[in-house]
C-alpha cells in the first residue's frame with residue numbers, strides 16, 4: 001500500500017474528535033531549527049511554511065493545543081527566561097492573528113545530561129499540562145515532534161506519535177512513531193480531510 005494511504009488508514013483508526021489534545025514540539029515543528037544553536041531572540045524565530053495555517057485548522061479540531069519544548073540554552077546560560085518568554089509571546093500572538101490557538105507553552109530549561117523529570121523524553125511537562133487542563137487524556141492526545149526524544153515522550157505517555165521530517169536523517173527508528181510526515185502542515189492536511197469526512 002502506498003505510504004500516504006497507509007498514514008490515512010492509521011489516523012482514521014484513532015477516531016479523533018474534539019475532546020482530543022494536540023501536543024507539539026517547537027523547534028523543527030513550529031519554527032525552523034538553528035542547527036547547533038538556539039533561538040535566542042524574536043528575530044531568529046521563523047515559522048515553518050504552512051504552520052500558521054495549520055494552527056488555524058488545529059484550532060477547529062483539538063480541545064487543547066500545547067507546546068512542550070526543551071530549551072537547555074537557558075541551563076547553559078546562553079539565554080534567559082525573559083527572552084524565551086518574549087519569543088513565546090511573539091509565537092502565540094502570530095498564531096492568534098492567523099486564527100489559530102496555543103493554549104499553553106511548557107519549556108524545560110534543564111541540561112540534557114540532567115535527566116530532569118521536566119525535560120523530554122521524561123514526562124514532566126505533560127503531567128504539568130494535565131494539572132492545568134484536567135480534561136486532557138494522554139491516550140486521546142497526539143504528539144508531533146522531529147526527534148527521538150519527542151517520540152519516546154509520546155510512547156511513554158501512550159500518546160499517538162507523529163514524526164515530522166526525515167526519520168533517517170534524525171536517526172529515529174520506525175518503531176518509535178505511528179506515522180511520519182514531511183511537516184506539521186502535511187499531517188494537519190490529512191487529519192482535516194479525515195475529520196471533515198466523518
Ligand SMILES: [Mg+2]
Nearest residue numbers: 025027028146
Ligand atoms: Mg525539535
